[in-house]
Amino acid sequence: MGEREGAPAGCGFSVPVTDTTMSARMDRWICSFSFLLFCAASLPMLGNANLLQELGPQEYFSSLQAGRASLAYFSRNVSPGAQPFLEQIENSVEALQDYGISVVKVNCPKEDVSRYCGKENALRKAYLFRGNILIREFPTDALFDVNSIVANVLFALLFNEVKYVETLADLQNIENSLKGRSNMVFAYVPATGTAEHRAVMEAAFVYGTAHQFVLTTEATLLKDTGNDEPDVSSAWLLFCHCQRAMDLAQPCRRTPMEQALTMLNIHRHLKLMGAPLVTEVAEDPEKVSTVHLQLGLPLVFILSQKETYEADRRTAEFVAWQLLGKAGVALLSRDVVDLNILLRSNVALKTPDEGVPIKYLVLEDTDEVITLVEDKSKFEQTQENEDEEEEKENDKLDIQDDQVVEAISRDRKRELPLEQILTLTEETFHSALMEAARMVVLFYASWEAVSLAVLRSYVEVAGHLKGTQGVLLSQVNCWDWPGVCTKENITQFPTIKIYEKRGRSLTYNGMLGTEELARFIILSQVSCPLKLATIDEAEGYLRGELPSELSSYHRTSVLGVFSKATSVAREAFVEAGNILSGHVTLGMYFEDDALALSRKYAVSPPALLLARSRGQSVEGIALSKQNAQDIVQMIRYELLDIFPEITVQNLPHYLQLRKPFLIMFSDGDIGQMESKEMLKLAKGRPQQAFVICWLNLKNTPVGHGVLKAYFATLPSLPVLIWVNLHTGGQVFKFPPDQSFSEMNILSWLEKLKAGLEIPSSTLSEEDWKPPLPAYNFLQMMETAVPEFTLHTSYSHGDTQEQQQPKSSEKKASVREEQPKESGVKAEKGQSPGRDLRGTAPRLAGREKRHSEL
DSSP, rough: OOOOSSSOOOOOOOOOOOSSSHHHHHHHHHHHHHHHHHHHHHHHHHHHHTEEEEOOHHHHHHHHHHEEOOOEEESSSSOOOGGHHHHHHTTTTHHHHHHTTEEEEEOOOTOSTTTTTSOOTGGEEEEEETTTTEEEEEEGGOEEEEEEHHHHHHHHHTTEEEEEEEEEHHHHHHHHHTTTOOOOOEEEEESSSHHHHHHHHHHHHHHHSSSEEEEEEETHHHHTTTOOOOOOOSSSEEEEOTTOOTTTOOOOEEEEEEEEOOHHHHHHHHHHHHSSSSSSESSSSOOOOOOOTTTOOOOEEEEEGGGGHHHHHHHHHHHHHHHHTOOEEEEEEEESSSSHHHOOOSEEESSSSSTTOOOEESSSSSEEEEEEHHHHHHHHHHHHHOOOOHHHHHHHSSOOOOHHHHHHHTTTTSSSOOTTTTOOOOOHHHHHHHHEEEEEEEEOTTOHHHHHHHHHHHHHHHHHHOHHHOOOEHHHHTTOOOHHHHHHTTOOOSSEEEEEEOOOEOOOOOOOOOHHHHHHHTTTSSOOSOOOOSSHHHHHHTOOOEEEEEEEHHHHHOEEOOTOOOOOHHHHHHHHHHHTTTEEEEEEEEEETHHHHHHHHOSSHHHHEEEEETTTTEEEOOOOOOHHHHHHHHHHHHTTTTBHHHHHHHHHHHHTTOEEEEEEEESSSOOHHHHHHHHHHHTTGGGGGEEEEEEEEOOOTTTHHHHHOOOOOOOOEEEEEEOOOTTTTTTEOOOTSSSHHHHHHHHHHHHHTOOOOOSSEEOOOSSSSSOOOOOOOHHHHHHOOTTOOOOOOOOOOOSSSSSOOOOOOOOOOOOOOOOOOOOOEEEOOOOOOOOOTTOOOSOOOOOOOOTTO
């Protein structure tokens, strides 16, 4: 072994075994003692080697060495939001030093206006240099922990060694180019910047010269590579034996790694793939040791003889391919085995356990050999699996099993046009509120999937409302500016608030789609309730006479009529209007002739007048309750349709009634006769007892899944169903041989009430919950950033109202930039680094692409 650099001259790691003279022994003793003193003196230095270096800009750039990689973060003064990043950078120093990469915090003087210190945007990035060449720049929110830092840095440095693919054609081209020359390691990770991504990059750093590494985050490639039911939430690795493949028409053999994707497991898998497929043994099998045994796997011996050598060799190779990665296979000459065993055995099994004798067996075919190994492996791993079960469950919590994440991943290449949206910071937030008469603010987190999906809807809203007077849309990234979000009491992402100059603010708690957001923003501009001065104004309001910009968003006019003596009810109605602002339009009339207006519609003040279809029909309702919350619930109920079409958006409103559903499923619009009979039924007396509705499977395809949950085989359509989701869960189907007439349906309902009908099915009493618990990002941030104190609240607005489920109807996208191969001198020209903004841990679509794209 060579001498350690810096040790006393003549002192090596090994001590010579010969000593001819006392002088020689003394010299060696002094040398060894000196070496120990040197090591002891070096301990403090070694202990501090992992600390983050801090240099000035000039000192840093002058220290860069050609060919050496360096990760630098330029900072003028550390804000609370940057502290977690610095902690993670410091934690990663040791890991990056293992790959010869230094980590430096560059302290920028206040007067420095250079490229890396002079711009605020530059101070929120980390820069990777090789020598004085800038390789890549990273937003700090892309480097959220040690795994993401190591993975991203190695990914950038190895962009020529690790090829990134996103289509099957790209993968096949690489595979064909390697046939007969080299093997390929193909890895899928759900997202870059994760522990699995780091493991692949570290393996590529070590084994990149021996094998071609290929990486993807495209889930569709899993199925294309032969996995019929891929688990897209788990990382996956294949070893492709292209070196053995000579036929371009045939794919390379592939051996999946069945263990979790860690550096140790990848190393183990590659060692096994590099071992001989079949080992020929001509000695006592008890003395045989192979890489399989050393790595804890069994070794299968196929007993052979001269007369059947070629056939036995083919059998051994076939078994070896089936057991690759699970066990080793050796061809054992019978000449060295005891004669008593030869007569009754054709297979032997050696386990890695010390002291366990080899088992000699008589098996009928190769399937029995494979079953022997696999069943034994399962048996031996049972205890290990039980020990790891808790860890695996915790790992599952890191995956959002969510269609929103899938949408973000699928659309991640599309760049969002943010020109119509004002970006606010800690410095500009309050001044912007002071200047604008009315401002809409989206509070979001750039690493959170739902936030990115809603940001797409928000951009579409900005496009729809472009040029609308009094509407200014803005955004605050809470990951960059946690102080703003703390002061504004933002307790969940995303949150949309409307600020008015007089200090009033509204929090949006509806659906997060484009149409709903735009409607809320426009309607919230109108006073709620709108005070009307004359009967003519009141009548015009009931006819839907509103400003033109509101016409497309206005549906039903609700007018509260009050006399001077009903001040309590009027005040409660005003409070209800404040709660419903942005969701409905309310009018209020309380002049002296209010009695005459109300009597026209057969009610007395206090009362509500509901005008549907722009005043074609006006319904008068006595306002018996004088509590604001009761009035809110009453208005919401009265605004529900009599015979609604159920959609994903409106279903929560009807579920809140906690009534049974009489629902007709139809493949398209229901017929005129069915519609007429169902409307007659809905307008009758029983409508107070249950919800009468219909569902168009073409408009709402999720209805197919509902029918599958109700019936073993899908019924012919249309079908009428009675289901009580809140009590019992029994599902009844209207007799298919009867027509959908009001009389027939009422008769059937009477039989249900009397218990004379047998349910078609009964739903499970289990709660309908997501397949996995939600990842608590707020708690994670609260731990990481103590100044950003978050209270885990999962509802917006008034706490007494039931929280309605939210869904993002549109797919969001994040920006992707292609890398540039040509290096750029530090401090000169434009940055070649790719913007990774929007990168999210364990959420889909992390953009770290390579030049091969």
